[in-house]
Amino acid sequence: MLRLPRILLRLWVIARVLARHDALFLMERVGVAAPVVSAARLFVNRNAPGRPGQRLARALAELGPTAIKFGQALSIRSDLLGEEIAADLSDLQDQLAPFPFSEVRRIIESEFDRPLETMYAEFDETPVAAASIAQVHFAVTPPELNHPTGRKVAVKILRPDVATNFRRDIAVLYWLADIVEAARPDLRRLKPVETIRMFEDSVNMEMDLRFEAAAASEMAENFEDDPTFRVPEVDWSRTSQRVMTQERIVGVPVDEVDRLLAAGLDPLEIIRRAADAFFNMVFRDGFFHADLHPGNMFVEPNGTVVAVDFGIMGRIDRPTRRYLGEMLLGFLNGEYRRVAQAHFTAGWIPADQSLESFTQACRSIAEPIMGKPLNEISIARLLGQLFQVTETFEMEAQPQLLMLQKSMLVTEGVGRTVAPSVNMWELARPMIEAWMIENLGPMGRLRDGMESITGAAERLPRILEHADRAASLMGEDGLRLHPDTLKAMRPRRNPVLQVLPWGLVAVLATLLLVD
Structure with a gap:
């Protein structure tokens, strides 16, 4: 019973800080906790300097460790916040x-x-x-x-006490995510609860x-x-x-070009090595460093690139890597139907959507980007814009791809700082093409097919055992449902209606304490 008042009081503190930095738009866009937001509007500082994203970053920094981490997680959601705000959150200093x-x-x-x-x-x-x-x-x-x-x-x-403070704040985020899924069906495709769960898992790993x-x-x-x-x-x-x-590590930060040159190192070769390493992480291993900003990459005297800080990592399974390969090859070659087909094959776009219309959308995004000079082409920005238009086609959020897109954007930024005249993906193109031939060609598809058959064969005895057990239970006692299943089948009350009175009480009580 005490958990809900604590959540609402913390929510009020968050709203007050957002208002002080004129950054309440974050809560207003979600469209929940309206009484809290309405009360917090009384404290909005209309003279807060900076763009919306900069104001939001300052507010999150003031709110502490969990908010900082959440802001960094939001920086990959250009589909939710827009590119400018997401970019400003990328600069949120941890x-x-x-x-x-x-x-x-x-x-x-x-x-x-x-x-x-x-x-x-x-x-x-x-x-x-x-x-x-x-x-x-x-x-x-x-x-x-x-x-x-x-x-x-x-x-x-x-x-x-970092774990204690995180548990307090993650409860607020879960509460809000549950409300969003119940009250805003149009936002369910963004998977708010799953997104918070992934955020929680990521921070738990860091802790x-x-x-x-x-x-x-x-x-x-x-x-x-x-x-x-x-x-x-x-x-x-x-x-x-x-x-x-x-x-x-004893080395030079990867973005300090003057020091690299003074040490007799070739910046172009350094970026080639960084691009090759990132490509191998993603496509060869399916396990990548998700925070490769300049402060986490150093170059040793012999030219070896060294990465540090492995608190935020990403994983991509083999099928997803294959779909990504299809998309990348399609964009590089201007084969937009191939890009669209990869989305449908992966199940990211519902089958009832139009393949031709999505192909047209892919072309509308890619042509302005791919038509730029080679050194200005950003594959990460292309993916980011692609995610933004997916609402039209009812594409569900793919958190693992959003993390990858953010990592690519940071890595590209490092490349442009060290070697502004080149495109790091073009440097890695020979490796990309070799991987495509090996994994997307006939032999690669045959290998994937054999792996699927082998996996199905290994699962078959367990499937038959479970089917036999289920048939026996049904024959003896009829079909029985687990108590949790029965509980889930009962009608659920709208959580907004359950918590709204508590929200009003908490807000009014807190307002009386405001100095």
């Missing part, structure tokens, strides 16, 4: 004031049940980075047989640094034979749920 070294010591020593000095011979008390989820300190390990002077490492420590360490190790294995790209080694003996220790 930076907070650092927490004190006394807390760092307490967390490390509680995680490993030993004094900090026994784990690290040196430990810099001042962090080199402080973000919404964790902060990073440089350290040196004690001398070892293979490292007589110790190893230089970077130590990542979770913020105190257990063992998962991040595992992601780094997996990607390191994927690239272990590639001399052009690598991942820092994880020190598992000094890694736990709230602490991760990794090899410290």
